[in-house]
């Protein structure tokens with residue numbers, strides 16, 4: 289029997305479900321409804337459109353074979369009806385109808401459905417502060433906003449911008465404004481780090497340093513308290529507790545919230561924070577109503593808890609599963625490990641699974657291996673450092689997450705993706721140790737970074753490696769009185785270590801090159817706690833093993849070494 293399907297929302301999850309369903313059940317009547325005039329666009333491409341890498345917004349709405357995805361395209365090529373500028377006002381679950389309103393004509397009517405799908409997405413969070421509605425203050429709610437921002441910039445109306453919110457979208461927008469348009473850009477984040485909850489502090493710190501290298505001013509621990517305007521209602525600045533920032537453009541990127549009012553008003557189960565509750569078939573609490581994309585609550589596959597993951601990649605996969613199930617095919621979407629990757633100028637940062645901080649908060653016996661190897665064979669031209677952090681549970685040895693930071697190439701994404709697959713499958717440290725990664729010098733090292741991180745995790749679990757957390761080391765460096773007894777054992781080349789000895793004195797900084805430790809170990813004071821330092825941490829581990837062997841075991845290794853310290857932009861380097 290042929291059925292009527294109505295889908296509310298036509299950007300990512302909606303079109304994916306509609307087209308998939310139409311391929312499965314070509315005779316069914318599929319209608320998408322969207323209040324917007326622009327549909328089926330790649331919202332993820334917005335920063336690249338604003339900066340100019342993508343010259344025309346239509347490219348974000350086009351297929352790979354250059355056809356614009358509008359109502360005509362969906363009708364003619366896909367057999368899917370689309371009603372744009374049409375808002376769904378209410379769902380009558382008993383009568384199985386959706387009341388919709390044409391926003392141009394004001395006409396209201398009812399659409400009957402056998403199965404209904406909500407793909408209503410998310411709306412940006414607008415900070416409840418004075419001035420949020422001033423002219424020149426934008427959220428990145430949809431493509432229209434992006435077009436308007438770019439028009440202002442191209443019209444020469446923007447010389448100073450403030451981006452509120454240091455999440456992924458805020459960072460991408462800061463880059464877009466600074467990189468190609470040269471706009472004086474300030475990024476403010478009220479949490480103590482950028483990308484809060486997405487990466488651990490070291491990774492956020494390396495990102496911040498890079499943004500600053502690229503002349504983006506970054507203030508963390510600093511929220512906007514008001515947006516300031518002139519008498520004509522134009523934005524002129526942003527107030528924080530510490531300063532006033534001049535601005536003729538303000539981008540509010542303070543996160544998004546699920547758009548679930550329709551669902552809630554129809555009596556569907558909705559989480560207190562707004563996510564529509566669905567089962568693994570993307571079915572809501574009403575078996576004839578499905579939901580997918582940024583409007584739903586998902587399960588975090590590592591913690592097992594309810595989570596919110598508003599990502600285009602997931603919206604598409606969830607949409608397909610909803611399409612399958614509306615067609616009667618029982619496929620499942622089990623949840624997410626929260627994989628994320630982004631470009632920031634010349635760097636790439638990515639993560640999957642839980643951060644160390646999140647893993648501790650979830651009650652895991654969490655630990656982490658921080659490594660900073662070369663991203664390809666060290667002898668291959670163009671080789672660069674890629675920093676990884678493998679988060680694991682010491683008791684179960686389960687791998688909980690991986691983060692990466694490196695130069696803008698595929699070294700980070702390859703490892704994040706491999707880790708995401710393994711973490712989804714419940715991998716333990718041994719699985720990462722044994723993971724077979726393709727190798728040739730232009731692509732990776734013979735011991736892949738994933739394998740290397742697992743070796744370090746294994747050494748930590750076996751207590752063969754004793755590390756000093758980077759935050760503790762940095763605190764000790766800021767204030768020697770915190771831990772007066774320690775002394776650095778710097779095993780780098782004398783040309784690298786020498787300036788440190790000169791700056792911090794022979795009583796704090798002992799330089800013995802790695803190659804000479806076995807013959808000069810007697811110079812190491814017995815009673816002092818030695819903090820072993822090299823570039824990546826690998827040589828330090830070897831020296832620690834040797835010193836343990838000769839009975840000097842009050843030593844600790846700074847994992848990630850100077851490869852991480854240098855990227856954190858500390859101000860005490862000589």
Ligand SMILES: Cc1cc2nc3c(=O)[nH]c(=O)nc-3n(C[C@H](O)[C@H](O)[C@H](O)COP(=O)(O)OP(=O)(O)OC[C@H]3O[C@@H](n4cnc5c(N)ncnc54)[C@H](O)[C@@H]3O)c2cc1C
Nearest residue numbers: 297299300301323331332376409410581582598599600601
């Ligand atoms: C700047 C930016 C960068 C991003 N970058 C990435 C990235 O790099 N990687 C990634 O994975 N994700 C990224 N995302 C997120 C990604 O774009 C979203 O996850 C994705 O668009 C969600 O799709 P959706 O279909 O669930 O909802 P949405 O895209 O929000 O679409 C929902 C649609 O439903 C319509 N609607 C809502 N209510 C009604 C109603 N009552 N009646 C009619 N229509 C209604 C809305 O107007 C909207 O058009 C980015 C997002 C932005 C804004």
